Amino acid sequence: DQQVKQNSPSLSVQEGRISILNCDYTNSMFDYFLWYKKYPAEGPTFLISISSIKDKNEDGRFTVFLNKSAKHLSLHIVPSQPGDSAVYFCAASVTGNQFYFGTGTSLTVIP
Amino acid sequence: DAGVTQSPTHLIKTRGQQVTLRCSPKSGHDTVSWYQQALGQGPHFIFQYYEEEERQRGNFPDRFSGHQFPNYSSELNVNALLLGDSALYLCASSLGRFGGLGYTFGSGTRLTVV
Numbered sequence: 406d407q408q409v410k411q412n413s414p415s416l417s418v419q420e421g422r423i424s425i426l427n428c429d430y431t432n433s434m435f436d437y438f439l440w441y442k443k444y445p446a447e448g449p450t451f452l453i454s455i456s457s458i459k460d461k462n463e464d465g466r467f468t469v470f471l472n473k474s475a476k477h478l479s480l481h482i483v484p485s486q487p488g489d490s491a492v493y494f495c496a497a498s499v500t501g502n503q504f505y506f507g508t509g510t511s512l513t514v515i516p
Numbered sequence: 517d518a519g520v521t522q523s524p525t526h527l528i529k530t531r532g533q534q535v536t537l538r539c540s541p542k543s544g545h546d547t548v549s550w551y552q553q554a555l556g557q558g559p560h561f562i563f564q565y566y567e568e569e570e571r572q573r574g575n576f577p578d579r580f581s582g583h584q585f586p587n588y589s590s591e592l593n594v595n596a597l598l599l600g601d602s603a604l605y606l607c608a609s610s611l612g613r614f615g616g617l618g619y620t621f622g623s624g625t626r627l628t629v630v
Contacts, residue, residue: 448608448622
């Protein structure tokens with residue numbers, strides 16, 4: 406059972422434009438959400454997080470939005486840069502328990 | 517400041533064999549979690565070790581076992597390897613059991629079972 410889904414396996418965006426990566430989840434008990442970025446031959450690296458008491462969290466060019474009623478999470482990258490090209494995973498947990506990951510979205514930023 | 521170190525980086529084993537993967541956590545971290553990432557999938561939680569004990573376990577058979585040492589390093593053991601065990605095995609360390617925000621991942625061990 407895939408509790409966290411990323412329905413877009415890939416996304417291409419022009420440099421300087423906005424990248425929007427989406428994530429849906431099924432478990433309404435999830436209260437903590439993360440986005441990770443992964444380059445080839447490296448482990449995932451933490452990007453940004455949000456707890457269920459918020460609906461938005463911003464860190465520089467990265468903003469995560471949480472819509473609890475829709476069980477939907479999105480990551481906005483503005484402006485997109487070629488170095489942002491990587492696979493992005495969203496992950497969710499009930500605080501204190503294991504994280505469930507989506508299958509990832511491969512982002513390509515075209516110079 | 518070294519991050520999470522995993523060894524070996526790549527490994528090829530024959531079906532039915534046993535394998536041991538190793539992880540050294542980031543300095544200052546005391547909790548180690550193991551994840552399996554099959555091709556085209558996101559990481560799946562195997563188990564978590566804290567204070568040398570398995571604290572949480574995902575939906576993996578008993579063929580998967582682990583250990584944590586007093587220096588917080590950890591091993592993942594897989595017995596009776598199946599072709600389906602071929603995957604990238606990721607180790608993540610954190611401070612405390614609920615340190616999800618502070619997870620640091622290693623680069624992984626790529627296991628191929630033939």
